[in-house]
Amino acid sequence: MKASSLKVGVDVPWVTSWTGEPSLGVGPCPSVGGAPAILQAGNPGQGKPLYSQNHAVRQRLSVRDMLCPMCGRPTSAQDRWTQVAHPVAAGRLRADGRGNRLPTDLTDDAILVDAGAIAPLHRACVDRSLRYCPHLKADPHIDVRRFPERWIVLPLMARAEAAPQLFLARPTPARTAAVIGFLQLCGLTGERDPAWRGADR
Ligand SMILES: [Zn+2]
Structure with missing residues (x-):
């Protein structure tokens, strides 16, 4: 596998996977406190960048430690921006089955800013990515806004096949277990949606 001439964190976002990083x-x-999670080799800059794929471990670290997905450096509370987050009522996430892990004292009308799997960026990194990335430039949903000072992290579970139990003489049915894939980030705005009347009404 050849080292790329593209520079990680400059030409290619820090969080992007490379072909030299097999699952x-x-x-x-450790990125999720030792819980079972999808693991991936860490060789950024080896092979070719896979722009549409986040690296499993770097993605979780970016959300856990508020590292900018573009440059990989920490963001401060004064310089945290999101390009794709959209406001959503807590009750909507619960109705969609994505809110099981929201704090129970968070009322259904509380407005969250759902950033999906993308941690906030530095303002300079937002501007640079909008200037150079044709995909982002053409996206009508781009809406650059400040990320709230408080947030919650929700694990996005993935299904994984359990390791085969080689010591058994006869085959057992394939078993699957839920493990952590990426981490989802929701900012807490402290605002309430006055129009919230329940998810299906
Ligand atoms: Zn940055």
Whole structure:
């Protein structure tokens, strides 16, 4: 595998996967406190960038430690911006089955800013990515706004095949277990949606 001339964090976002970073299956990962998670080799800059794929471990670290997905450096509370987050009522996430892990004292009409799997960026990194990335430039949903000072992290579960139990003489049915894939980030705006009347009414 050849080292790329593209520079990680400059030409290619820090969080992007490379062809030189194969999946390593499932195992305990320090990025989520040792919980079972999707693992991936860490060789950024090896091979070719896979722009549409976040690296499993770097993605989780970016959300856990508020690292800018573009440059990989920490963002401060004064310089945290999101390009794609959209406001959503907590009750909507719960109705869609994505809100099981929201704090129970968060009322259904509380407005969250759902950033999906994308941690906030530095303002300079937002501007640079909008200037150079043709995909972002053409996206009508781009809406640059400040990321709230408080947030919650929700694990996005993935299904993973359990390791085969080689010591058994006869085959057992394939078993699957839920493990952590990416982390989802929701900012807490402290605002309420006065129009919230329930998810399906
Ligand atoms: Zn940055």
